[in-house]
Amino acid sequence: MAASPARIAEVLAGLRAQTARLGAAAEARAVVRGVVATGVTAIDEALGGGLPRGRLTELVGARGSGRLSLTLAALAGGQGRGELVALVDGADALEPAAALDAGVALERLLWVRARTRDEALLAADRVLDAGGFALVVVYLVGAEQRRQRKPLPVPLPVPVPGSPSVRYGNGNGNGNGSGRVWTRLRERAERSRAAVLVVDDAATVGSFAAATLEAVRGGARWVGRGPGRLLDRVDAAVVVSRSKLGPPGARSVVSLSADAKSSSGRR
Amino acid sequence: MLPSLPSLPSRVAVVEVPSLLVEAARRADPALEGAPLVILDEARAVSPLVLAASDEARAGGVAPGMVLSQARALVPELIARGRSRALERSAVEALLDLGASFSPRVELVHAPPDEAMRAIERPQATLAVDVSDLGRLFPSEGQIATALHLGARRLGLDARVGLARDKVTARVAARAGGGVTVVPAGREAPFLARLPIALLDPSDDVRDALTRFGVRLVGELADLPAGGVALRLGAEGARLAEVARGEAAFPLVPRPEVARFEEAVELEWPVDNTEALGFALRRLVDNLMARLACRSLAASAVTLTCALDPAFIDVSARAGAKLDARTVAIAAPTRDAQTVWQLARASLESTPPTAPVTALALVATCGRARPAQLGLFDPPGPSPDKLATLIARLAALVGDGRVGAPELRDAHIPERMVGVATFSPKPAPAPAPAPVPDSVSAPRALALHAYRPPVPATVRCDRGAPRVVESPRAAGHVVDHAGPFRLRDAWWQSGGEVTRDYYDVELSDGAVYRLFRDLLAPTPDAWFIDGVYE
Numbered sequence: 100m101a102a103s104p105a106r107i108a109e110v111l112a113g114l115r116a117q118t119a120r121l122g123a124a125a126e127a128r129a130v131v132r133g134v135v136a137t138g139v140t141a142i143d144e145a146l147g148g149g150l151p152r153g154r155l156t157e158l159v160g161a162r163g164s165g166r167l168s169l170t171l172a173a174l175a176g177g178q179g180r181g182e183l184v185a186l187v188d189g190a191d192a193l194e195p196a197a198a199l200d201a202g203v204a205l206e207r208l209l210w211v212r213a214r215t216r217d218e219a220l221l222a223a224d225r226v227l228d229a230g231g232f233a234l235v236v237v238y239l240v241g242a243e244q245r246r247q248r249k250p251l252p253v254p255l256p257v258p259v260p261g262s263p264s265v266r267y268g269n270g271n272g273n274g275n276g277s278g279r280v281w282t283r284l285r286e287r288a289e290r291s292r293a294a295v296l297v298v299d300d301a302a303t304v305g306s307f308a309a310a311t312l313e314a315v316r317g318g319a320r321w322v323g324r325g326p327g328r329l330l331d332r333v334d335a336a337v338v339v340s341r342s343k344l345g346p347p348g349a350r351s352v353v354s355l356s357a358d359a360k361s362s363s364g365r366r
Numbered sequence: 367m368l369p370s371l372p373s374l375p376s377r378v379a380v381v382e383v384p385s386l387l388v389e390a391a392r393r394a395d396p397a398l399e400g401a402p403l404v405i406l407d408e409a410r411a412v413s414p415l416v417l418a419a420s421d422e423a424r425a426g427g428v429a430p431g432m433v434l435s436q437a438r439a440l441v442p443e444l445i446a447r448g449r450s451r452a453l454e455r456s457a458v459e460a461l462l463d464l465g466a467s468f469s470p471r472v473e474l475v476h477a478p479p480d481e482a483m484r485a486i487e488r489p490q491a492t493l494a495v496d497v498s499d500l501g502r503l504f505p506s507e508g509q510i511a512t513a514l515h516l517g518a519r520r521l522g523l524d525a526r527v528g529l530a531r532d533k534v535t536a537r538v539a540a541r542a543g544g545g546v547t548v549v550p551a552g553r554e555a556p557f558l559a560r561l562p563i564a565l566l567d568p569s570d571d572v573r574d575a576l577t578r579f580g581v582r583l584v585g586e587l588a589d590l591p592a593g594g595v596a597l598r599l600g601a602e603g604a605r606l607a608e609v610a611r612g613e614a615a616f617p618l619v620p621r622p623e624v625a626r627f628e629e630a631v632e633l634e635w636p637v638d639n640t641e642a643l644g645f646a647l648r649r650l651v652d653n654l655m656a657r658l659a660c661r662s663l664a665a666s667a668v669t670l671t672c673a674l675d676p677a678f679i680d681v682s683a684r685a686g687a688k689l690d691a692r693t694v695a696i697a698a699p700t701r702d703a704q705t706v707w708q709l710a711r712a713s714l715e716s717t718p719p720t721a722p723v724t725a726l727a728l729v730a731t732c733g734r735a736r737p738a739q740l741g742l743f744d745p746p747g748p749s750p751d752k753l754a755t756l757i758a759r760l761a762a763l764v765g766d767g768r769v770g771a772p773e774l775r776d777a778h779i780p781e782r783m784v785g786v787a788t789f790s791p792k793p794a795p796a797p798a799p800a801p802v803p804d805s806v807s808a809p810r811a812l813a814l815h816a817y818r819p820p821v822p823a824t825v826r827c828d829r830g831a832p833r834v835v836e837s838p839r840a841a842g843h844v845v846d847h848a849g850p851f852r853l854r855d856a857w858w859q860s861g862g863e864v865t866r867d868y869y870d871v872e873l874s875d876g877a878v879y880r881l882f883r884d885l886l887a888p889t890p891d892a893w894f895i896d897g898v899y900e
Contacts, residue, residue: 162840163877167813167900183747183791190815192897195772195784197813205772207791211760212768222760229756231748240815240900319872319899321846328848330870333812333878333899355812357870357899 135234135294137173145339145349146310149176150234150294155285157297157304158337160314165335166298167192168355169314170236171201173296177234178204184234185209185226189219189242216242220280227287227295235288239299281307310342317352330357377498377507377551378618379468379529380475380536381461381514386491387418390457391447393522394631394649402426403445404437405489417449418489430489452630452725459628460521460657461493462621467660468514471496471620475533494533496618511546521656530554532616534609538565554612559585566606572599584610627663627730629654636675636722643672643723644711648703650728651710655703658730664699664754666733670710670726678721690719695766698754699733705755708762747791757789778855779864780896781818812899814880820894825881832871832881837895842873850883868896 102110134149143149150156150173160166170186177184184207186193191212195205209226213219216239223237281304288295297304302311317334332354339349383389387405392398402423406414413433426441438444458474465472475492497510504510511527518525528540530549535558539547542561549557561584563576575598581587587595588610596604608614629650637643647670658665672690694713696706710728748756760769773785823837832844849869856862866882873879878899884892 161877162875163898163900165812165900167815168810171813172810191768191818192815192900193772193784194780194814194816194897195774197811198772199774200811201813202811205774206787206789208771209789210770210772210786211764212786213764214768218764222763225756225759225763229748229752231752241817316876319846319878321848321872323848330848330878330899353810355810355899357812 135173135177136179137169138176139169139172139337139351139353142312142337142339142349142351145342145345145347147344150296151309151344152233152292152294153289154309155281155288155295155297155304155307157299157302157308157311158314159299159302159311160335161316162300163333164314164316165333165353165355166240166314167197167238168201168335169337169353170238170296170298171198171203174198174208174234174236175202177294178207180233181207182233183207183209183231184236185211185232186236186238187211187213187219187223187226189213189216189237189239192238192241214243216244220284223284223295224287227284227291227293230291230293232291232293234294234296236296236298237284239297241300278305278307281305308341309344310347311340313338313340332356376531377496377529378531378533378536379495379497379511379514379527380492380533380540381464381495381518381525381527382490382492382537382540383457383461383518383523383525384490385418385420386454386457387449387489388420389523390450390453392420392524393457393460393653394450394453396522396649398445398447401445402428402441402443403447404428404434405449406434406446407449448632448634450632452632452727456629456631456653457523458491459626460653460660461491461518461523461525463627463657463660464514464517464521464523465493465495467517467662468500468510469496471618473533473619473621475537492537494536494618496620497529507548507550508546511548515546517660521660522653530557531612532614533618534614534616535612538609541565555585555588555610558610558612559583559588563587563606566609568606569602572602572606575599575603588612627654627657627665627732628727629657630725630727632725633723636678636724638722640711640714640718643714643719643726644707646726647710647714647728648707650726651707652703654728654730655701655706658701658732661732663732664701665696665706665730666699667693667695667731668706668710669693669729669731670713671729672719672723673725673727674719674721675724690723692717693731696758696761698757700755700758702755702758705758705762708759712762753789778853779866780816781820782855784816814897815900816897817895820882820896823881823893823895825883825891825893832869832893835871835873835879835881835893835895839895840873840875840877840879840898842875845872845874847871849881853882870899 134147134151136143136149158166158169174184174186186208188211193210198208199205211222213222219237219239219242223235226232226235284295285307315336315338317336319333320331321328322331323329335353335355337351337353339347341347388403391403391405400422403420404416404423405418407417413435416428416430416432416434416437418430419428423441423444428437428440428444434446462472462474473494475494476490500510504513507529511529515525515527526540526544528536528543528547530536530539531551531554535549535554538558538561539549542565563582563584566584568576576587587607590607592607595607631646631650633646637646670692674688674690676688692713694709696709700706757769767786770786770789773787775783775785777783817839821837821839823835825832826834832847834843835841847869850867853866853868855864863886865885867885869881871879871881880896882894882896884894
């Protein structure tokens, strides 16, 4: 019995839809092999499309230079394809409202509230070991150096000269980011095909990182006068200070709007 | 009318652990593997008797029934252990788990009794498993028997397996073969014919009578006339003759399902430090998780019970304090031994037992690992099993309530708005379109790096406005500021009210901080730095 034209059209439409889905899935898997876009165009371009999967990338900077805001933007970018992301928070510094405002889907973000730097590094190791995350952020800004039951082997990092804007070591003489730790994290990242972003006060990952980004603080802008005065925005710039993925030096200016998170905004 | 299903021929596998006492000790302490080992009856304080001996000890001439000094004279390097009923129970339970992982119809044919045992008693444990309908899972009966043999190995038990039409024939086959023996259907009588009569396990009287008749092989018994055997040897003789002819019908008596997963060990001496306890605990956890894996289950909690040394217990303590029991919750069901061990060890370290510990028991509360099917079109993500294990491992590391998805709670004060929800991501939504390249000036959301807890600060004010801030985390002159912005929360609750004045403050170090002044604090000018805009 011959099929009716309507039935044939219906089958064809179904086949087209299925082909489109397969194409999208193949595209998503191709993305998995590549990068995680941060959404900051200049940075993504300098890094070849975004944070490289299977590699470590480092983001450092002074206090108030917008590192957490950029981190949340990267996490939101990492979720863009529906994948899971993880934030290993060494200082327990995240405010869920800020993540929500940055566009992060909270239910697809694994948040680990570590109490010390060592805990954060161990937790990152475990998250990468489990696999399945597009982006794992190890946020070590302000993380405490508390003595652990089983301390990690932590020889002092070797300072690398030639980069005046980037300090090596974490500034208090206890270089926690030993080569062994970063080697292990890099191997885990390679195996799980996750992009790893290490956010810290100073560069400690060194040559184990595919690139080092430096956040540079701009100025704060205020609006209004007297009792109605409000924090409007904070400017920052991101500089690729060292990269194995392309020429360093790319710079991107980012304006961080305080419209919702600050106490001014909440009012 | 429905067609009647063809009845499957009965096939029974018997798993027998020849020396349960030895195997139970080795299961708890793998270092004993390959060593000459004897298990003693410690009921006799003087000259304890050997209840069971390992093959290595038997090779040196040691036999059950000897006193320890005799055995040591034969094998000087002999290792002696006291009989532990807790270990034996765990081993038998593990054997039952193995059977249950193949079939719901299992019968514990024989296990050593709990009460004091005579040295001449057989210390083996025997399990019968109905494997009649496993043809779809295994291509041959040999593979079923081999899988049972390997499964017992994984549980730390050295067993022999026989598979035949009924449990008695299968048991004889297991004993005759030593490793894995399969008796093909209909070939029971020829198989049994060449075996010695002792394998049928006759009583002493019947064995003596058969010896007098000159019957030494099972085949010779089968050839005798049934009526004459029954007349001269009674009911037992008739039963043995039926077995010998391959005509015996011994139905399996399935054991009711008992869902209790417990592993226990009696320590050789009281242990008073948590590190040594953790070491002893590790083996229990390994064995328990192997049993759960047998049943495709996972532990959602474990209860650890420590028996305390009565000599150290304060007599004024309440009655029943000889046991220290604690339940260790697991964030997500898992059978990852490392995770469970870490959680239990953390519990021991945080609250050590009040006296030296003489025995440990670990009971698992079971759950199923999250059943979920990964989508063909979904982006790759961790499997539910791996995710559950990961969360449990992370919780063991950083503490309960510190791992999950961030949750925004309905409150007014910032720290009360923070919560952690269970991390159970739903299937991914449709892929979003690729991010559109933005201009360099496109604003992004400014986030606050929160200080938890808020950092106390000294703030000097001028006409109500902050001018200088001093604290361990930040200090400097105020360049610009906004505020105050008053927040009140829980004013309807007695004792829970919070009233604060918040400020955004740019300091001379270039960063912008969020400060607040607690208006209800007992001390005036109670200032805190809440975080830095980062």
